[in-house]
Each structure stands twice: as C-alpha cells, then as structure tokens.
Amino acid sequence: MNPFLKAQKIGFLGAGNMAQAMIKGLIEGGIPVRNIYASNRSQGKLQKLVEIYSIQGASSNEELIDACDIIVLAIKPQDLLSALEPVTRAFDSTKIVISVAAGIPMRQLEKYISGGRLARVMPNTPSLIGKGVIGYLLNDEKDNALESTVEDLFAPLGKVIKVSDEDQFEAVTVSCSSGTGFVFEMMMYWQDWIEERGFSPEEARQMTIETFVGASALAAQAREGIEDLQARVTSKKGVTAAGLQSMRELEIERALRISFEKAAMRNKEMGREIK
Numbered sequence: 001m002n003p004f005l006k007a008q009k010i011g012f013l014g015a016g017n018m019a020q021a022m023i024k025g026l027i028e029g030g031i032p033v034r035n036i037y038a039s040n041r042s043q044g045k046l047q048k049l050v051e052i053y054s055i056q057g058a059s060s061n062e063e064l065i066d067a068c069d070i071i072v073l074a075i076k077p078q079d080l081l082s083a084l085e086p087v088t089r090a091f092d093s094t095k096i097v098i099s100v101a102a103g104i105p106m107r108q109l110e111k112y113i114s115g116g117r118l119a120r121v122m123p124n125t126p127s128l129i130g131k132g133v134i135g136y137l138l139n140d141e142k143d144n145a146l147e148s149t150v151e152d153l154f155a156p157l158g159k160v161i162k163v164s165d166e167d168q169f170e171a172v173t174v175s176c177s178s179g180t181g182f183v184f185e186m187m188m189y190w191q192d193w194i195e196e197r198g199f200s201p202e203e204a205r206q207m208t209i210e211t212f213v214g215a216s217a218l219a220a221q222a223r224e225g226i227e228d229l230q231a232r233v234t235s236k237k238g239v240t241a242a243g244l245q246s247m248r249e250l251e252i253e254r255a256l257r258i259s260f261e262k263a264a265m266r267n268k269e270m271g272r273e274i275k
C-alpha cells in the first residue's frame with residue numbers, strides 16, 4: 001500500500017456492504033485501523049463494524065468529514081444527495097471525495113462538493129469478494145496523485161480501470177456491473193437445460209459454475225484472444241461448431257447488444273430521476 005495512503009485518514013460515509021468490503025481490503029493492505037473512520041444512519045450497524053474491525057466510529061457525517069482526508073460516499077444513490085445537503089460546507093479543497101453511488105454524474109456531485117478533488121467509482125458486485133472490475137472517473141484527469149489514491153484504495157477489490165468520460169463510465173456500468181447480472185441470466189439457462197437432462201439442481205449448478213469459471217480462468221491465463229481460444233475448442237463440423245452456428249443464426253449477439261443499449265438508456269434515465 002502506498003505510504004501516502006497509510007498516513008491519510010479515510011472515512012466511509014455509509015457503512016454497508018461496499019464500505020465493509022473496502023474496509024476489509026484496506027486493513028489487509030496495511031492501512032492502520034486508527035486511520036479508518038465510518039459513519040452510518042443506524043448506529044447499531046456502525047457499532048458492530050467498529051467492534052469487528054476496531055475502526056473509528058464517527059457520531060455524524062459532519063464529524064466524519066471534518067476528521068478525514070479522504071471520504072468515500074458509500075450510501076445508496078437515492079439517499080446520497082439528501083445526505084450531502086446538510087454537510088456541503090464541511091467539504092473543502094483539501095479533501096478527496098470518492099463516490100461509489102451508481103447513477104449520480106460528476107457534474108451533480110460537483111454541485112454539492114465544490115472545489116474538492118472528486119472521483120466517481122463503479123465497483124461491480126464481485127468486488128465484495130475481491131474479484132471485481134472497478135471503473136473510475138476523475139474530475140481532473142491530470143490529477144496523478146488522486147489517480148494513484150483511487151487505484152490503491154480499490155486494488156484489493158479487483159481490477160481497477162480508469163475511464164476518460166461519463167460515456168465510458170456508463171460502458172463499465174453496463175458491461176461489468178449490470179454485466180454480472182447478465183452473466184447470471186445465462187448461467188440460469190445453462191443450469192435449467194442441464195437439470196432437464198436428469199441432473200440434480202446442485203449438480204447442474206456446479207456444472208454451470210465450473211464451466212463459466214473454467215472458461216474465464218483459461219481466457220485469463222491464455223496469451224491468445226478469446227476468439228482464438230474458441231477456435232481451439234471448435235472442430236470443423238463438430239458438436240461445438242453446430243451449437244455455435246445456431247447461436248449465430250439466432251443472432252444472440254444482436255439480442256445482447258440491444259439489451260446492453262437498453263441498460264445504458266436506463267442508466268441515463270436514472271441519472272435524471274435522482275434529485
């Protein structure tokens with residue numbers, strides 16, 4: 001973990017699932033617990049977290065912001081702006097503010113946190129087990145110190161990817177965050193078909209999971225691209241080739257692309273709905 005980060009006070013405004021995954025990663029990465037703070041709406045949950053990780057509990061969001069150099073906004077998008085409203089004055093240009101809230105664009109965050117160094121981060125759900133894809137956008141693309149701070153903070157959660165604008169941020173949201181849900185949808189089709197062939201639900205579940213994990217692990221360690229790997233498992237006029245030909249005739253790619261675009265449209269719409 002970078003020495004700069006070790007000396008910073010890092011606060012989590014909202015102590016739910018995402019905050020807990022990050023806190024665990026930071027502690028394992030060597031950030032001293034005396035430098036990790038959290039505040040939360042319900043005090044019971046906060047107390048539990050303080051006890052489990054021996055971090056510092058802040059009695060209010062304002063106290064947390066005052067005490068910390070880096071503030072991670074880790075509350076649900078629909079609660080975020082009303083939570084920020086009473087504390088906007090506590091932010092100043094020395095603070096780094098990182099929002100993990102989906103659907104709240106940078107320009108809207110800037111209205112509440114003026115002059116601060118800001119990052120928007122989109123971790124997907126596998127981040128909760130350290131296997132995520134985490135996209136991030138900075139309000140100042142040339143702020144190298146902020147860039148390495150975000151990279152180091154989120155590295156324990158998975159693969160961290162810098163994006164250059166809101167469009168790319170949306171692409172990460174759709175393909176990696178919603179994408180996790182899309183992959184589950186396909187896994188459900190797999191499992192159903194296997195069960196129909198007489199396997200128990202548990203066997204079908206395992207066969208599905210291992211097929212997806214195996215294909216992903218192979219792709220992750222192979223030097224060649226996914227297309228070449230596919231060619232390696234496909235012999236001419238063979239079983240796989242017959243299935244693939246059908247997938248192409250049925251235009252699965254087109255169906256998926258339309259679904260991605262629909263998700264992107266909903267992402268924009270949600271950004272407009274959050275007031």
Ligand SMILES: NC(=O)c1ccc[n+]([C@@H]2O[C@H](COP(=O)([O-])OP(=O)(O)OC[C@H]3O[C@@H](n4cnc5c(N)ncnc54)[C@H](OP(=O)(O)O)[C@@H]3O)[C@@H](O)[C@H]2O)c1
Nearest residue numbers: 014016017018040041042074075076077083101102123125
């Ligand atoms: N979980 C994921 O996989 C995931 C993935 C990508 C992005 N995110 C983003 O991460 C953020 C947090 O998600 P999550 O899954 O961690 O949600 P969560 O488990 O519901 O945690 C949110 C926490 O925020 C607290 N909170 C709400 N209003 C507050 C306020 N005004 N002041 C202080 N604390 C407040 C809640 O307190 P209570 O205990 O009172 O409810 C709750 O503990 C969201 O913006 C979400 O979009 C999550």
